[in-house]
Amino acid sequence: MSRPLCYTLLMIMKDNDTFKNILLACAEETLRDAQVAFRQLQHADGRGTTESDYAKLECNWYQSLHRRYQD
Numbered sequence: 222m223s224r225p226l227c228y229t230l231l232m233i234m235k236d237n238d239t240f241k242n243i244l245l246a247c248a249e250e251t252l253r254d255a256q257v258a259f260r261q262l263q264h265a266d267g268r269g270t271t272e273s274d275y276a277k278l279e280c281n282w283y284q285s286l287h288r289r290y291q292d
Contacts, residue, residue: 238268239263239268239274242259242266242268243274243277243278243281244281245258245259246258246259246278246282247278247281247282247285249282252279252283255278255282256275256278259274259275259278
């Protein structure tokens with residue numbers, strides 16, 4: 222049995238807090254909710270956000286949306 226993509230990516234990137242927060246935020250129903258969750262997660266970790274972080278979040282959120290409706 223293969224593991225879900227997000228689990229695999231978390232294991233690969235286990236030291237990258239921003240990437241973890243992006244993956245966690247991608248579970249939200251809307252892109253706006255994902256952006257708010259991402260900002261809150263980054264703030265809780267004492268980290269800031271950049272435009273490129275939000276671009277990565279958006280790309281990953283659309284990919285996760287596609288996977289949700291593909292299954």
